[in-house]
Structure formats: structure tokens, C-alpha cells
Amino acid sequence: MSDQTRRIDIDVPVLSRVEGEGALEVHAAGGRITDLKLRIFEPPRMFERFLEGRGYHEVADAVARICGICPVAYQMSAVQALESIFGVEPGDWVRAMRRVFYCGEWIQSHALHIHLLALPDFFGYDSALAMAADYPGEVRRGMRLQALGNELMALFGARAVHPVGARVGGFHHAPKAADVADLRGRLEAAIPEAEALARWAAGFDLPDNGQEFPCLALRNGADYPMNRGRIAASTGLDVPVAEFADHVTEEQVPHSTAFHARLDGEPYLVGPLARLNINADVLPAATRALLADTGPALPSTNPFHSLLARALEIHAALVEAVRLLGDYRVPERPYAEVAPRAGTGYGATEAPRGVLWHRYETDDAGRVTAARIVPPTAQNQARMEEDLRLSLEARGLDAPDDELRFLGERVIRNYDPCISCATHFLDLTVHRR
């Protein structure tokens, strides 16, 4: 009896604790997976299409709506692309404050993912709220970090979801020095909390999940990438942002549900672990020291190290924000003037979930004539499916269905897939079997 003949069908109709809606179908026979589909229910919202005809100054407010969890990333990739068309140099103040703004989003998004979405998997709860009863200190610490990230976003954007402060050229508004000083003090006080979180996460018992996969991230060689760098990959790839699409191809796959992106033909990883693997040498010194204590040894080939990578990135983001706000001054004007012109421009920044690439064409008046957006979750999609295959087969397909289902869900959640933020994920009509 046997594995030879046993057929399992794992069907998880609605994935819990992911942003957006997805489902997993696995079919196996004879100890091998015969079919594996990570289906994404996310209906297309067609942003790329309705951006056409919009003025350049409307783009930041529009693209924020692609994802409520990482609106800053969308705004930052967009303004960067548009500024490159118009030849705008936003200056040091804007560059530094954009990095701080981005730190807020990393802290918020990573804290949300670790505590509300991922942790219950490690401790066997079905939700963080259930877990809060037994681990009140840890869950509350996570919520405090999340709230602090939100506050930092609101400092520059008036609110954390779809902030209103960003514009092409810089910011609409510079925060008051007193508000900056107050928040900076609280960010500094939170650094030990982030350190404690990373040390705690380093002790989790992880599935041993060594896998070979290329990593891709921005890299500039000077600081840990958020909104500046070339496209770098563990394959040796090192190209300007404009050449991203020469190496990353997206295809619509009928048997799956999303555009699958491949790096020179292969599935690849973006996101916190990819960034850490490629950029650990340029982490802030304090975070580097913490990494030396907590591990993992880099480059890590275990995707489950992503949670620890997120914790380390929360630490790095706090340290960076505190440093950059240290000599804060209110500038004469928080933005550079913009004179629109026709052209094509590219922008890439590191969203919490990985590289987010935009390309725009504009006319003389600065109206968008074409837009293309490649979000991180679409890039990770092929890698997620590969990881699922490897992880489930490594566990052994003779394991009970419940266990396989749980492992599958856990593997997916580990990528923090933000399905809404995929501008062109598909809802599929064709379902085999």
C-alpha cells in the first residue's frame, strides 16, 4: 500500500494570514507532486491602464492604492521614475527624508507580518489574537513596533495608509522640528525592543529547508538599499535599473494564476532574505553586530530565515531613522521644482517584500502615456511554487494531509505574499480537475 498508489489532494480554499486572497492546490501520486498550483484570487484592478492620461502629479496618489500595506514603496518607485524623466534632482534633504519615510513602512509592514501573520505558525495558534493571551509581552511588543512604523509614515504623510505627503520632487510638507525630536526619542527607545525581537526570533525552531535559489535586490555598496541602487543578483547580475526588464521576464501562465517573473529564465527570490544575502556588508554597524550574534550564516539558503531577516531589518530601519533624524532641520522648501517633459523613466525601490520596479512614458505636459509595474509578489510567485514542491516532497508525501496542508500554508506565508499589491495578478477561469 503505498505511496505508489496513494493519491493526495490538498486543497486550501482560502489562505489565512496573507494579504489578499490566494489558494493552494496540490495533486500528488506515487510519492511525487504531479500538479501544484498557487492560485491567486485577486481580481485585476488595471492600474497600469488607468494611469494613462493622468498628470504626473496625480501618479503618487493613484499608485498608493495598489497596496494599503506598502503604499510608500509604490509612491517612491513612481516619483523616482518620473523625476528621472524630468531631470529633477531632489537634493540631500529630500533623499534623506525619503529614506526615513521608507524606514517607517519597513517597520510597520515587517512588524505586522511577523506578529499578526507569521508568528502563529511558529507557536501553533490560528491567529495572533489567540496567541496574545499566552504571549502578551511578545505580541504587544510587535504591535508597538507596528504602531511606531505607522507614526513615522504619518510624520511625513499625515496618515500611514495612503499617505498624502509625497510628490514628484520631494514632499508637500516638512515635519516640525519638535515633532521630529519627539518621535526620534521614541524610535531610539525602541531599538532595544527590536534587538530583543531579533534575538527571540533567532531561537525559533525552523524547518531545515536548504534550497538553491538566486536572490535579487538593489545594491549601491554604500548603504542598505531602500530607494537607491542598481539591480544586483547572486548570479553576478549587476545592471542599472533601466535594464531590469532585459533580465526579468514576466509571462502569463494559464495553469497558474499570476504573471510569473523569471530572472534569466529561473525562479528567484526578492525580499528581506534576498536583501540580507546581498547587502549584509552595508547594514548599519549596530545591526551588523546583532546579525553576528543571531545569525544566520550568509548567504542563507533556508527561506524560513526570512522572519529573522525581517526582524533584523526592523532594527536597521530604526537605527537608520534615528541617525538620519539626528540633525533634522526644516528646509526652506521640502521639494524641488519640476518642469515636465516627454520621455521614458525607470524607478526601483525596495518595498518591504522586495524590489518594486516601475516604468513610465510621459508626453511634453508630463501626462503618463504608458505605465508598467512589476511588484515583488509577482517576482516571488515562481519561487514560492518551487519552494512548495521541494518542501512538501522533502517532508515526504506520506505525511498526513493536515500536516502537509499546514506546511504548505506556512511556506507561502513565509514569503509575506502581498497579493493585492500585484497589479496584474489574475483570477482564473480555467481550472484543471
Next chain:
Amino acid sequence: MGKAGDEAKPRVAVHKFSSCDGCQLAFLDLGEDLVRLAELVDFVHFAEAGPVDPEAETDIAFVEGSISTPGEAERIKRIRANTRYLVPIGACATSGGIQALRNLHDGKQWLADVYPSPEYVESLATSTGIADNVTVDYQLWGCPVNGRQVLAAVRALLWGVDPVPERDKVCMECKRAGHVCVLVSRGQPCLGPVTVTGCGALCPAFGRDCYGCYGPAENPNPDALGRRFEGLGLMREDVARRFHFIHSHREPLHGAGLRWGGGGGRGP
């Protein structure tokens, strides 16, 4: 959630349709208050937070997102049938959201432009609010809604504490707060005079024009404002795009945008 003895607690669901997930964050960003809320109510379905039971009977079903696929049009009917109160939250759920811009164009053609194989994609030509599809009990405007709004709705519906619906225009809140008017002093095309408040007049506080994310106020006069914008130097198509943005599918912004020349052909 879902411990023994929960039977007596009000049952609450948070459903997602076509959206950015931003309105659900009004719950997930509550911090301590979320933990407390979870003690008072039983979240029977809230996929992003953990519990999954989309067909459960509920007292309140909050719905984020718009109806933009045939499957969603079916699913919302079942949710309606299973809940006492149905509460759409946010611009997507109340008026189709930013993705309702497709309603002004040829939605099917758009699909074909974005997807090489549009036949795999099941999508309606339009994106509409929940109330266009089923009866609703109470609506929360905003893109996004905030924690204050959702907590007030829970209190109102379950414990009879009357929520104070926002009726003022952003303009009034802005003036009360003493902000410098960006329309008068900087000539920016601010939508504050036609937009309902609830946001806290965030945009003018930041020295920029309101772009209407909370939707139209009662009795607004968008055409008069459009003429004012024209006087500031905006072209008719620019005025139309101001009206056709986050709440393009909702009157009177929808009609005003059309009168100002939006919605025809490719792009306004």
C-alpha cells in the same frame, strides 16, 4: 479567537473583495484596541488576521473592496443572506473605488490591453460598490477608512451607541482647524468644498489640495468648483480628472466629470 464560550459574543466578519487591503488595516493597526475588541466580539471570518469561515452566520459583516468579477457578485449575495448588518467600508466598497475608472472606458478592452491571454481572466467590465449589488445597512466612506470609524460602527450596531455620521465638508473642518486655504492662497485645485470630512482635513494641513478620498459631501456643487478651477488655469480635461479619481462612479462627481469632458475615448 474562537474559544469555548464565545457563543454569546457578537459574531463579526471582515470580508475582502477587489481592494488594496488598506481598509482592513483600520482593524489590524488598532494594536491594544484590537486585542480588546477580539475579547468583546468573535471574529468568525477575517482571513488576513487568521480565522477563515466565509459562509459563517454573523451579526456584522464588514466588507472591503468592490464587486468586479462574476464570482464576487455571487459571493456578496451569500454574505448578505448570512448577516444581520452588512457594512461596506471604504471607497472601493461604497462606490467602486479607484478601479471604477474602468467603468468610464471599455473595461473589456482594458483587460485585453493588460493581459496577453484575457480569456483566462474572469473580470466584469465594471467595478461597483456593494450597495449597487445588495442592500446594505450602514456605510463607512474613505480611502482608507480609519480605526475611529470602524470602532464607532461596531459600537453603534452592537451596543446602540449612535455614531455621528460626518456631514461637514472638508472645507469646514479645514477652516475650523485654522489651516491656510490652499485654494485661495496658492491657487491649488482643492476638492475640499465638495468632499465630506472624516479624514481630519489632512491634505490642506500639509499645504496641498484635497483630492476627495472620502467622497462627495451632501449637496455639493462640483460645477461651480470646476469653473473656479478653470479660472485657476486648469484645462477642462484636468477638471474632469479631478472629479474622476477615487470616487468616479459616484454622483454627483460622476456626472460632473462627464460634463467636464471626462470618460470619452482613451483617457479623459
